[in-house]
Amino acid sequence: MTGNGGSGKSRAMLDGGLAFFGAVTASVSHELNNVISIVNQTAGLLQDMIAADEKGIPINISRLATAVGTIQAQTGRGLGIIGRLNRFAHSADEASVEFDAGEVLGNLVELCRRLAGLKYAKLELECPAGGIRMTGNPFLVQAAVFLAIRAALGAVERDDTIRVSAQTEGGGVLARVECPRRIDAADPDMAALRSIVEYLNAVVDVRYEGGSVVVEMVFAGGGPGRSA
């Protein structure tokens, strides 16, 4: 991995990356558990209906159809979650690789929706339709953006919207997280974010605009074939 020297900075970067990994996998495992629980109980309901039918209570076909639909819908939901988890996992395959930052951040935003939902907040993503090619460390780029999102989630109130956007800028990739509330400057996620940004030789700027905060990160390596 490239990055600034100093074991302290590397340690802080590692801690930030691990916190990102732990938070995402914990959230995904909880959501998958809910999917499995719904499928399990719905299958149990079908067993109940069969048992009742054997005792002379006819199966309600409409209810049966609804239950089957629930199992199918939850299976689709589970597959979606697993797909996102798989893409997240593979983003750590290589420390420097060409990738679509829009696609990676899109997957990250989807992974964060449940966390946002716990705060009754919304997440919006804005990226160019054609994608944003860059060369760099997709896992750590996501980690930095995730930490900004999580810091924002610590500040938001019900029905607030956190806006995530990305675009090419000056040979790099600018990722922006806008939060309608003030993020505590001492938030440990912001410190971890700075460690990762520094490790990646990127730049971060935090602007307080009235009651809101804009976190902008510029990662080198924008455009296909460029080195980070």
Place this chain on the structure above:
Amino acid sequence: MATAKVLVVDDEAEFADVIAERMRARGYEVDTAGNGTDGLEKIKDKEYDAVLLDLNMPGLDGMETMKRMLGHDNRLQIIILTGYGSVQKGVDAVKQGAVDFLEKPADIDALTGKIDEAYERRVAFFEEDIEKKMSDLLKRRGW
């Protein structure tokens, strides 16, 4: 035979609904709430013999909801639903006032077994209350 009244508090509506349906088929009277705030309102309006409470919910999480529910009725029988592999969270909840916990997906027979135990405890509390009131009444009458 009296029917146990149960409140299921879980933000996964499909889970709460199917659990409720299966319990109603087994003779329980079941209501559902999609979050801790709604759950709190429901226990203020109606007496429940047991509350099934998910730990991980938007807004008020399960632990905070449980604390507030117990603040309203410290004999409320709260059974926590934790994620699979989250035994420690269940244990922590019991230390803070829950009567029991189950890991999701939660076997229906294990669930109703715990509800029946909670119902019996609730009945025992009421019987104690009645005995005490009767005893006080008799003492006041000099008997």
